[in-house]
Amino acid sequence: MQRTLSPVTYSNQEEAVAGIAKALSHPVRVKILKLLAGESCCFTGELTEVIPMAQSTISQHLKALLEAGLIQGEIDPPKVKYCINRENWKIAQALFEGFFSQGHATAGCDC
Amino acid sequence: MQRTLSPVTYSNQEEAVAGIAKALSHPVRVKILKLLAGESCCFTGELTEVIPMAQSTISQHLKALLEAGLIQGEIDPPKVKYCINRENWKIAQALFEGFFSQGHATAGCDC
DNA sequence: TTAGTTCATCGTAAATATACGATCAAGAAA
DNA sequence: TTTCTTGATCGTATATTTACGATGAACTAA
Incomplete structure (x- = not known):
């Protein structure tokens, strides 16, 4: 997995998706x-x-979702409440909407 | 990564997404x-x-996209043409549309 | 204080993913 | 035929992901 070639650069959209x-x-x-x-x-x-x-495994997955911003947690001792992060959810939705709407391109394709 | 607990089952939608x-x-x-x-x-x-x-790395990524059904290839010796698989693209689009439209749930959340 | 509950984090083992160079197969061109 | 081009596949090294049990931190209840 060592990269020897010049590093590939990605757009914000690409990274975000x-x-x-x-x-x-x-x-x-x-x-x-x-x-x-x-x-x-x-x-x-x-x-x-x-x-x-x-x-512990579920906690790990929750952490991944937290870091992606898709959920949020609220401490309510001794428990923790998790729920969808609505704002980021909307952003993600729009992101994928935009991404997928790209795929209906024009003519030129003879596959 | 050995699973010792009973296996988790997933719905078709979950697996597909x-x-x-x-x-x-x-x-x-x-x-x-x-x-x-x-x-x-x-x-x-x-x-x-x-x-x-x-x-070889790009070929590997193309293979992953092929197997996911998002693209298709057509052999045009000695080259290979790749393009979006429009049908599956639409399906994927609808799948994510459905998935993300779930997240705007109702009341009950006090996070 | 001590015990109990809830959840995150640590440490670790196994599986996958990622990237590369080298090689192979198919076909075009000489 | 031989050679060239294109792209897939193989083998391999490293990185990341996934899953678990064990432990630790924070807070509540006795």
């Missing part, structure tokens, strides 16, 4: 987001009961 | 898709000239 996509690239994280987005908004460690995975 | 997201989770693949989606539709190995990466 890839970043959000990476957060969504594991089914359990998609599932968590679905749970949080659903009626059971502001879930907490009940995730551990719904998803048969070690608590 | 994660699968497409994984394909989009590397900026160079996003870049490639943008190039293919753009005016330079049906690009080929000119990718190697635009993106300073080893030819």
Whole structure:
């Protein structure tokens, strides 16, 4: 994985899409987001009961979603409430909307 | 990474979103898709000239995009033309549209 | 204070992903 | 035929991801 060639540069859009996509690239994280987005908004460690995975593993996935900005947590001792970060969610939505709407290009394609 | 707990099950939507997201989770693949989606539709190995990466590496990324169904290739000896797979692109677009439109849930959230 | 609950973090093992050069296969051109 | 071009695949080194159990930190309840 050592890069010997000149480094590739990416646009902000490319980095942003890839970043959000990476957060969504594991089914359990998609599932968590679905749970949080659903009626059971502001879930907490009940995730551990719904998803048969070690608590530490779920915490790790939550961290990934946090760092991607897709969720936010609020400490409510001794628990922690997680929920969708609506603002960033909208941004991500618009980002992907823009990205996918690119793909309906024009003529020129004879594949 | 050994799973000792009972296996987690995922819905088709969860798997599908994660699968497409994984394909989009590397900026160079996003870049490639943008190039293919753009005016330079049906690009080929000119990718190697635009993106300073080893030819084998680019081929590897193309393979990932192929397997995700986002692009398709047509052999045009001695070259290969790649372009967006419009049908699957639409499907992916709808998939993410549906996924992201979930996140604007109702009340109940006091985060 | 002591014990219990909740969740993050640490340490670690195994699996995947990423990048490269080298090689191989298919076909075009000589 | 031989040679060249194009692009896939192989082999490999390193980095990252994923999963777990164990431990630690913060706070509540006895």
